[in-house]
Amino acid sequence: MATSLSPSATKPTEPPAPAAPVRRMSTSRKREARYFYLFISPWIVGFLAFMLGPMIASVYYSLTDWDTFTPPTFVGIDNYVRLFTEDPIFWKALGNTFYYAAISVPLGLVLGLWLAHLLNKQVRARKLFRTLIYLPTLVPLVATAMIFQMVLAPDGPLNGLLGWFGIDGPAWLLDPDWVKPALILLSAWGAGGATVLLLATMKGIPNEFYEAAEIDGAGSARQFRSITFPQVTPIIFFNLIMGLIGAFQIFSQVYILTSGGPNNASQMVVPLLFNEAFSYYRMGYASAISWVLFVIILLFTLVAFRTSRRWVFYETAMR
Amino acid sequence: MGIMDTNFSRRGFLTSTLVAAAGVITLTACGSDSGGGGGDSRLVMTVWGGEVDKAAYQARIDALVEAYPEMSVTLQLILSDSYAQKVQTMIAGGSGPDIMQVAENVNVYSSKNQLLPLDEHIATAKLDLDSRFGPVGSVYSYEDTVYAIPDRSGAAILYYNKGLFESAGISAPTADWTWDDMLSAAQELTVPGERWGYAGAGWWPLWWSFAHQNGGAIIDEAGRPTADSDAVVEALQYCGDLVFKHKVVPSTIDYANMGTDMGGDPAFAAGLVAMNTTGFWNVGSLAEQDTVEWDIAPMWRGKEQAVATFGSGLAISRTAKDPALAFKAIDFLTSDKSQPLVISMKQDVPANVEVQQSDAFLSPSWMTDPVNMQAFPESSSFAFKSTFIPQWNEMQQAFTDGLADFWLGKQEAAPALATIQERLESIIPAK
Numbered sequence: 001m002a003t004s005l006s007p008s009a010t011k012p013t014e015p016p017a018p019a020a021p022v023r024r025m026s027t028s029r030k031r032e033a034r035y036f037y038l039f040i041s042p043w044i045v046g047f048l049a050f051m052l053g054p055m056i057a058s059v060y061y062s063l064t065d066w067d068t069f070t071p072p073t074f075v076g077i078d079n080y081v082r083l084f085t086e087d088p089i090f091w092k093a094l095g096n097t098f099y100y101a102a103i104s105v106p107l108g109l110v111l112g113l114w115l116a117h118l119l120n121k122q123v124r125a126r127k128l129f130r131t132l133i134y135l136p137t138l139v140p141l142v143a144t145a146m147i148f149q150m151v152l153a154p155d156g157p158l159n160g161l162l163g164w165f166g167i168d169g170p171a172w173l174l175d176p177d178w179v180k181p182a183l184i185l186l187s188a189w190g191a192g193g194a195t196v197l198l199l200a201t202m203k204g205i206p207n208e209f210y211e212a213a214e215i216d217g218a219g220s221a222r223q224f225r226s227i228t229f230p231q232v233t234p235i236i237f238f239n240l241i242m243g244l245i246g247a248f249q250i251f252s253q254v255y256i257l258t259s260g261g262p263n264n265a266s267q268m269v270v271p272l273l274f275n276e277a278f279s280y281y282r283m284g285y286a287s288a289i290s291w292v293l294f295v296i297i298l299l300f301t302l303v304a305f306r307t308s309r310r311w312v313f314y315e316t317a318m319r
Numbered sequence: 320m321g322i323m324d325t326n327f328s329r330r331g332f333l334t335s336t337l338v339a340a341a342g343v344i345t346l347t348a349c350g351s352d353s354g355g356g357g358g359d360s361r362l363v364m365t366v367w368g369g370e371v372d373k374a375a376y377q378a379r380i381d382a383l384v385e386a387y388p389e390m391s392v393t394l395q396l397i398l399s400d401s402y403a404q405k406v407q408t409m410i411a412g413g414s415g416p417d418i419m420q421v422a423e424n425v426n427v428y429s430s431k432n433q434l435l436p437l438d439e440h441i442a443t444a445k446l447d448l449d450s451r452f453g454p455v456g457s458v459y460s461y462e463d464t465v466y467a468i469p470d471r472s473g474a475a476i477l478y479y480n481k482g483l484f485e486s487a488g489i490s491a492p493t494a495d496w497t498w499d500d501m502l503s504a505a506q507e508l509t510v511p512g513e514r515w516g517y518a519g520a521g522w523w524p525l526w527w528s529f530a531h532q533n534g535g536a537i538i539d540e541a542g543r544p545t546a547d548s549d550a551v552v553e554a555l556q557y558c559g560d561l562v563f564k565h566k567v568v569p570s571t572i573d574y575a576n577m578g579t580d581m582g583g584d585p586a587f588a589a590g591l592v593a594m595n596t597t598g599f600w601n602v603g604s605l606a607e608q609d610t611v612e613w614d615i616a617p618m619w620r621g622k623e624q625a626v627a628t629f630g631s632g633l634a635i636s637r638t639a640k641d642p643a644l645a646f647k648a649i650d651f652l653t654s655d656k657s658q659p660l661v662i663s664m665k666q667d668v669p670a671n672v673e674v675q676q677s678d679a680f681l682s683p684s685w686m687t688d689p690v691n692m693q694a695f696p697e698s699s700s701f702a703f704k705s706t707f708i709p710q711w712n713e714m715q716q717a718f719t720d721g722l723a724d725f726w727l728g729k730q731e732a733a734p735a736l737a738t739i740q741e742r743l744e745s746i747i748p749a750k
Binding site: 067068069070146149150153154155156171173174175176259261262263264265275278279280281 | 580
């Protein structure tokens with residue numbers, strides 16, 4: 001019992017500890033550990049019962065032909081073969097999802113950083129702006145999507161605005177070339193969430209850093225580049241990871257606004273797998289899609305973590 | 320020593336967590352078994368729709384329970400968008416409904432043995448489907464076996480703005496109108512950029528009606544797709560020309576500019592289109608407003624008379640606890656004892672032809688101005704019958720995808736339907 005957390009002295013019947021060094025813990029730390037396990041247990045039970053179980057099951061189902069009604073038939077890797085070689089709509093949806101993630105995630109980060117930087121200045125009505133920028137995050141996505149349907153109408157307010165600058169706006173949600181940019185526009189609407197986190201971190205940067213920099217003659221751009229940005233990189237990194245996962249899993253906006261149309265121009269991976277599972281009753285095929293997506297997200301997250309060493313700065317981990 | 324003071328190892332913790340998790344799973348599994356056992360008179364009935372549907376079905380269930388006090392029926396109304404998913408999950412979890420509303424996707428279930436064949440029950444009850452329901456009697460059949468009893472069934476009919484027709488001096492439309500009559504009326508009633516003559520046929524049952532009127536069919540009687548036949552191509556092109564050539568029908572872009580979720584129905588109610596073809600469901604709300612003066616008529620004809628029917632039936636799921644009892648309930652719900660409630664509650668056209676031709680339907684008590692309700696029984700005499708293939712949902716998706724460019728005016732009907740036909744042939748396996 002190398003991992004035993006209790007001192008063997010209190011339990012004389014306990015077999016003697018092996019030669020490996022046993023870390024003895026103080027009573028308060030032991031109690032803390034027990035409380036930790038007690039309070040984390042609902043989550044762990046929930047994860048094991050409702051997440052891990054279905055996940056393992058879906059690995060099996062992805063190797064079967066299953067309509068959810070009749071017993072599954074084992075087909076080996078047929079679903080994956082079909083996915084990669086015979087299904088043009090999957091490739092289209094995957095391409096669309098990459099397109100969406102590649103633009104919406106960096107855009108969200110840049111917007112969030114820019115807005116937070118602006119709000120960090122001593123401007124009038126700062127609190128009002130802060131509220132206004134965060135407000136869209138609080139509006140339910142369904143309501144936002146409905147509003148965007150109106151805003152993005154071919155003769156809607158957005159195209160009206162573009163018209164003032166002499167730009168003939170596209171039909172956004174109805175145009176295969178513009179429907180993805182429209183969804184990206186909708187994602188930028190939610191930049192307030194990142195802004196608030198970044199702003200809180202910026203507020204926490206000690207003023208001495210800026211004072212010292214000012215004495216050294218650093219301008220505001222240099223201060224931002226050498227102090228503000230490195231200090232907020234952990235939050236940017238957090239937003240990057242969450243943004244990547246969220247973007248690859250985009251569902252509601254597509255489901256409400258376009259149903260993947262026109263002609264799959266806005267079809268994404270998760271709405272596609274939803275259709276396969278619940279409209280066409282191909283749960284095995286849908287499970288295969290979900291595992292492909294899982295691997296893709298995992299790869300991108302790993303790459304982000306790997307490269308993070310080069311640009312994310314943690315104060316406690318000075319190198 | 321309390322629980323917090325006992326020896327506590329990580330491994331021990333994980334073991335107990337796993338045991339607890341297994342317990343949760345076991346308990347859930349047991350839960351789905353409870354309520355079993357024969358002779359249970361509690362029936363669960365799933366239907367889709369909104370408030371009107373809920374009230375109508377509940378009223379009919381109340382009448383059913385009054386007639387058979389030994390029954391108790393629980394109504395589960397599910398939003399239309401998520402109905403299929405919910406029912407799928409219920410059945411897959413082993414606790415499917417006893418009585419289940421089905422429509423065009425009936426054979427998704429029957430082809431996978433999820434519905435009970437009803438032929439024996441029909442014979443035992445001496446129910447004559449053809450005399451009770453007319454042409455739609457055995458519409459919910461798969462491989463010559465009946466899987467659902469028709470419950471609601473109304474043809475698409477033409478709603479027209481009576482006020483506009485009268486001021487333009489156009490006589491009321493009839494079933495003998497041709498495509499040319501419709502087009503010339505639509506042209507007269509169109510005011511560019513303000514009002515359109517006709518709401519259009521972008522929805523599948525509507526352009527399919529045009530295709531059948533032109534002598535075509537989307538799926539032939541053998542269940543094979545024939546979407547690229549000359550008759551279908553010509554009919555679809557005509558529907559497209561109404562939008563882009565004659566400009567008497569709002570385009571997708573025009574509808575998007577009218578507001579969120581706009582289509583023919585709200586546009587007609589707002590007076591933006593003078594003619595609209597759709598199902599019964601607007602009759603109730605139009606009867607309550609004064610903005611638009613309106614009436615209904617059967618849809619026009621092409622080379623032939625043909626029109627789509629909207630309907631639904633009641634089926635018994637594989638997991639039903641007491642199929643005989645469930646059938647007894649369905650028999651009552653589709654009889655002349657329950658079907659008048661379908662119309663008196665402003666819900667739909669009852670499938671029961673006797674009720675459809677009764678005064679209860681032709682002049683409902685809630686109708687203030689006279690409306691030509693005769694249009695419904697008249698239309699059902701020339702309604703075309705769709706072949707409800709098991710791959711119904713995938714077929715619809717193929718049309719939605721393949722016609723996206725067509726309804727934006729970027730593609731002709733022939734190439735669009737050729738692509739769709741190819742996709743349909745791969746979706747629908749040859750027997």
